[in-house]
Amino acid sequence: MTSLTLENIGISFGGLRALDGVSFTANSGEVTSIIGPNGAGKTTLFNIITGIYQPDIGKVLIDGTDVTGEAPHDLARRGMARTFQNLQIFEQMSALDNVMAGRHLHERRNVLADMFGLPSSRKCNRESAIAAQAALKRVGLGGVANRPAGDLSYGQLKRLEIARALTTEASLILFDEPAAGCNAVESREIDDLISSIASDGAAVILIEHDMRMVMRISSHIIVLDHGRKIAEGTPETVRKSPQVVEAYLGVHGAKEAGAALA
């Protein structure tokens, strides 16, 4: 059981308040989504959770332990993984190698053994390859394992990042717009994937613009606007909050939103 708790997170950039008093909890086995208009501070929030930014105030807790300000790789060691809104793919490496890199924490790390090609290092490599293959299959990229990542399509890269995060076996996974730029079919596949990851027991946090997707798979939604949390609850609650609809889509968009959210 893993839970992530944010307490009163706030951060400013050059006097501009990017986040202000944001608190929530995400639990394992659930998909917690963060939604809000562009510039609401969603990705900034992700960067604080994953240790890239330091919050000015507030705390990040994993299972009750204060992890605020820990380095990203230490947070990963605590079982956190993420994908990126602007893809962060290792383009010169093969798809398989990309995912194998995700096995880092499961590998025995001894650089001398690696250089001398000792059996322990090779065994490690084999095991990582098997795990990575499995993860690639799970996201439907089993066929392109040996292609250079740079040759893959955008949709494939999105899934590659998911596979890479998956293969860390993290208990807390953050997805930053995993379906952005994907077509309906791909979107659907990613949906199912994320649901299944959550039902496998991980705590999933999701940023997504595709409302259909958010409403379908989230158990819990947090709505941000201008750096503040303006609503929180089940999809039902959020959907019904007129304040959210207005803040999120503006008055003009409200009608369309009604249609989309219906």
Next chain:
Amino acid sequence: MSPVLRAFLIISALLLLAPLLFPSVYYYRIGVLVLINTLSVTGMVVLLGYVGLVSLGHAGFFAIGAYATAVLPAYGIPPILTILVGAIGAALVAAFIGKPILRLKGHYLAIATLGFGMLVWMVLSKEAWLTGGPDGMVVESIDVKAPFELLGIKIKTAIAWYWICAVAVVIGIVLATNLANSPAGRAMRAVHESDVAAASLGIDVARTKLTAFIISAVYASVAGSLLALFNRYVTPDTADFLHSIEIMTMTVLGGASSVYGALIGALILTSLPQMLTVFAEYENMMFGAIMILTMVLMRQGLAPAIAQLFSRGRK
């Protein structure tokens, strides 16, 4: 075939066959210099090619190895052992300075490493009581023919050196290739391409960079020790800024992404000046022009360009 086996076979074959083209000891000397350079460049491939860090001060590590070999025998350490001591010394120095300076990025890292190389150079030229000052010092020679005579082979010194360095290079390249395809090497390449993504996977970026920095320092140091033993003389030139640039240039010209690039870069830049002597005073101009032209036409370096040529040929 695994990349390691392939590298081992190709490089060994090249090094075994090369002497067929050597009509005299002079060619063996060039061969040895190419090999010693290949060794330091291989270290640079790990640093620049794997983790993507620029160092303009690697001659500093090269000189640490060279001077360890020159100075230590006077303190009772046998010359062969000085290679190891030098390598450990270089690794410690790299670990010590790497911690603060590897946080720097791009050009800032370049100036910090450059400063390190300059400092080594200064110490070597000013502390004459230990290093002989700017005019350098004599290195105790070792009998490289002995192991061959043990096998019943009579051989000239320079030729013996060629085979010793060839073995060193093959080992160096195999180790570096092993690394490339291992967990640690994958972490390095991941850091190279995106350090945020690497960190998100639990890779300690600073540590990974430091590891590569130390490995490359050890390569340079061993190469330095070999050169000192081979030349039987060292001067602070080994730590010169221009030598650092030379190592860097060989790496980039050959193609930083592969160990083959190390060999090609070292081969070209070591033998080119020998061929250009016919141009007398135009030598420098030719050299500069060739450098520019190669980099403009082959941005990724020679090795990838050659590989492309081969694969196109196969198709």
Next chain:
Amino acid sequence: MSEFVQFCFSGLTVGAIYASVALGFTLIYNASGVINFSQGEFVVIGGMTTAVLIASGVPIWLAAPIAIIAAVIAGMTLYKLAIEPARGAPLVTLIIITIGASIFLRGLMQTVFDKQIHRYEGFSGEQSIAIFGAALLPQSIWILGGSLVVFVLLVWFLSRTKAGNAIRATSSDILAAKLAGINTNSTMMLAFALSAATGALAGVLATPVTFTSYDAGVLMALKGFAAMMLGGVGSPAGALIGGILIGLIEAFTAGYISSDYKDAAAFLVIFLVLFFMPGGLFGMVRVERV
């Protein structure tokens, strides 16, 4: 007191030369993101050409502009033949190209001129001026003034002129600059030309003090590069302050501590500054967007 002032004069003179070189670096860096390691050769082209012309009877007011024009031509040719065709290449590749260019230019000067050391008389004579018991050469004032003027012109140019704005736009986002209708190629060519002119001017002013020879550029580039890094890449103020600081550190170390390790002291200070300010004194560390 008189010692202190003397060390200051020494540091300021030498520092101003480093600063001028660093300003040349800054200009090209701002336009293209490239550190041009052949910047030192522009300085030498300026000094050498002037020296050779003066030696053959050309007056300084004519020799200096000719020298600067020669450097500008070299700078533009360098851009056209070596940098432009390699646009978009990895940064290290570009660095190696500029290093190749520096070797080439050195070879060229060695054949066009000679390997002798050259100098000419200072513009306002050689009689030193006594200030607070210390002696200052009039040429030092020329050098200091020159670097200040270059600095002011550079700041003005980058922030107030259309071409300067184009340079800044090109550096921050080349694609956006292109979309905004900026001819990025001619903008960069302009940056190389101006940078060469800056370097050559430094050479013209400094040669009576520093002397010059075909291979003097290496050290110039090294110090100028160090100055720019100390000040912070891309910042004209950083280049100016960085250069002068390095000059002062060298002079004071030589004067008060040990002349053996004056260059070491400069690098130690750079280490320290970068340790606490990884972007140099005036530089910014860019926050990566992920």
Next chain:
Amino acid sequence: MKRFLAATTILATLCAPAIAEIKIGATLAITGPASFLGDPEAKSLKMVVDQVNKAGGINGEMIKLIIYDDGANPNKARTFAIRLIEEDEVVAVVGASTSGTTMALIPLFEEAEIPFVSLGGAIAIIDPVKSYVFKTPHTDRMACSKIFEDIAARGMKKVGMISGTGGFGASMRKQCLEIATATGIEVVADETYGPKDADMTPQLTNIRNAEGIQAIINPGFGQGPAVVTRNYAQLGIELPFYQSHGVASNSYIELAGKASEGVRLPATALLIPDLMAADDPQKEVVLNYISSYTEMTGEPVSTFGGYAYDGLRLVLEAIRAKGSSKPKDIRDGLEEIQGFAGVTGVFNFSATDHLGLDLSAFRMLEIRDGGWTPAK
């Protein structure tokens, strides 16, 4: 295999020996930090070869000169030395411009038994004597002796030194410190500067302020001493000022300008051809060298070019005297040379002396009215 054959054919054509040719090699610092030495040296060597070949060669054979530019880098110098020995098959080698490169090459020539006439200054080159190694420049120790002799003669007891950090300056600084101790003169200030530094006023300020200082010595070559001299004038220092033989050239006076007035330095006859006695054995050689060198290059002569000029002429003299161009004979011939007038001095080699010069070849000169005069 085909490539191998092609390569050997090319090499064979390149290396095809012409008939009756004496091959002499040189590896010099023509570019790089010591190009100040190597450049005039290379020009002087070419000039000798031209002159000798025009006059019909030596013993009826033409001289072929092979020069490489080692940039004062010992690693490169070694490569070129091996190339000269193995590929070019030279019978003798002149050069290595600096002491550092020379020291790196000595074992090679000793092993190959090829006579090697070094142009480096350090005393370690010929002390202890090595079978195949000779040198033509005065040692830096001799220069220091000469300077301190002069200082002692003027009754001065306390001096300051400012030395270049290059090989030349560092080595000479060490010798001078030793000689100072030996002659009972105290060095009260000991400063250094980098070879390309632009301003040495801080160091000179410290020297000027040293307690009881009576004279300043500046070992170094290249532009450094000229900068030091200008700074010395800028600061208005009026102490007696000694330079080394490293700047014994008119270009020093040109670079240092009026500031060089009154500077003393130990130098060879090369600088004062007109002041030499008519019966001076060196007079003709010196005048010849000066006129042909300036005519060929348009540059003023320097001591360094003179070293190379002497070096090659000594080798040729040995060949002529022995009637053979076998390396062993050249070596023996060199050792037998007596009373050979060169531009640097009159050489008398022996089995125990591979320099062949004594202090008498050094003259203490003073710069007066922009020219050289014997110091009084």
